[in-house]
Each structure stands twice: as structure tokens, then as C-alpha cells.
Amino acid sequence: MWKKDPLDFSVGNKVANRKLSASITPTKVERFFDKNEIIVSKTDLKGNLIYVNDVFLKISSYVESDILGQPHNIIRHPEMPRVIFQLLWKRIISGREIFAYVNNLASNGDNYWVIAHVTPSFDEQMNITGYHSSRRVPNVDILKSTIIPMYATLLQIEKSNSSRKVGLEESAIRLNEIIKNTGVSYDEFILSL
Known part of the structure; x- marks a missing residue:
């Protein structure tokens, strides 16, 4: 069973490496949404938004007519490690679900986890x-103690190499090591937090 195998980061198409379609400067201002709210979005096979709910629009400060048809990565925060999205796309294009902590970028540059x-x-x-993506409010203590430091390490690895490809490969190796050291699968690790 794949459960204990190292994470496979190869992706059969280029969608995981798509660049941001908007250039928004992060403000370092964090936004929050209510713990009872769920952000919902749906995309086509290429990752272009075909549905967003009111919570998505409110937290991201986008207007529905402006966001529909845009690539979902328009809300990708530049401080998110690319390896997380590579793993996400690998999973979903193979027909599997995934849970992941994600830092998103609102239209004005504010962020929300x-x-x-x-x-x-x-x-x-x-x-x-x-x-289809459903997103909830994460536990702030878990973000601060585990996710943010782990993502900072992965991002630093990605940025420290002059080759984006090699940086991504090295980040994937490090993520594999982190997960292996927990003694559980990626899914078990994320769901245990």
C-alpha cells in the first residue's frame, strides 16, 4: 500500500508549475474568517475557477465576474512552498483527495490561512x-508551531537554488524526510495536527 511509501512528486502535466497570473504585493496583513464558515471553490481540469462561494469572495476581496475563469493560483501566496502544490496536483490528478495547509493571497495583498x-x-x-476545494479555519497554534516553520524551511530550500527545478526537487526530498521522521504517512501527519 502507498501509505508508507515516500511521497511521489512527479506530475504528468504542467499545471502544478503554472505561474501566478496576477502580480500582487503581499501586505503582511492577515485576514480571518469565522470558524463556522467554509470557503468553497470549483475548477475545471486546468485549474481555472468555475465556481466560488460568497465566503471565498468575501475573504479574497474578488468580485465573482473578475475571478471566474481565472486560474485558482491567482490566490497563491508567494511564501507558499511550490512543493505543497506539486503534491496537491499529483494527488488530485490521480483521483485522490488531499488535505493541506495553505496560505492564500487576497486581491489587495492581505493573506489568510x-x-x-x-x-x-x-x-x-x-x-x-x-x-472541488473546501477550506476551513486552521488551528493557529498548529500553524505557528508546525506548519509555518516547516513551510519556511521548504521555501528557503526552493529559493536557495538557482535552478527552480532543482530547488523544487530538493524541497520534495526535505518534505519526504520530514514526513518519514514522523513515522506516519503525509495524510496521517496532516490529519493528526
Whole structure:
């Protein structure tokens, strides 16, 4: 079973390496949403937004007509390690779900953290037709004690290499080591936090 295998970060298409479609400067101002709210979005197979709920619009400060059709990574914060998105895309294009902590970027540069549950959407023949994400408020103590330091390490590895590809590969190796040292799978690690 794949549970204890090292994480496989290879991706069969280029969607995981797509660049931000907007250049927004982070403000270092953090936004929050209510613990009872759920941010919901749906994308097509290429990751372009086809649905967002009111909570998404409120926290991100986007207008629905401006955001629909845009790549989901328009809200990707530049301080997020690329390796997390590489793992996310690898999982969902293979038909599996994933939970991940994600730092998002609002349209004005503010940020907001989420714990995301991302799943593929299927048609009647079990073909993947797109992707669905539900995001909740994460535990701040877990962010500060575990996720933010881990992501800072992964991001530093990615940025320290002059080759983006090699930086990403080295970051994946480090993430594998971190998960291996926990003695559990990635999923078990994230869900145990």
C-alpha cells in the first residue's frame, strides 16, 4: 500500500508549475474568517475557477465576474512552498483527495490561512471533470508551531537554488524526510495536527 511509501512528486502535466497570473504585493496583513464558515471553490481540469462561494469572495476581496475563469493560483501566496502544490496536483490528478495547509493571497495583498480539503470531481463514468476545494479555519497554534516553520524551511530550500527545478526537487526530498521522521504517512501527519 502507498501509505508508507515516500511521497511521489512527479506530475504528468504542467499545471502544478503554472505561474501566478496576477502580480500582487503581499501586505503582511492577515485576514480571518469565522470558524463556522467554509470557503468553497470549483475548477475545471486546468485549474481555472468555475465556481466560488460568497465566503471565498468575501475573504479574497474578488468580485465573482473578475475571478471566474481565472486560474485558482491567482490566490497563491508567494511564501507558499511550490512543493505543497506539486503534491496537491499529483494527488488530485490521480483521483485522490488531499488535505493541506495553505496560505492564500487576497486581491489587495492581505493573506489568510486555510486547511484545504481538495478532491477531484467525477462524472458517471468516474472520469475526472474538475476539482472541488473546501477550506476551513486552521488551528493557529498548529500553524505557528508546525506548519509555518516547516513551510519556511521548504521555501528557503526552493529559493536557495538557482535552478527552480532543482530547488523544487530538493524541497520534495526535505518534505519526504520530514514526513518519514514522523513515522506516519503525509495524510496521517496532516490529519493528526
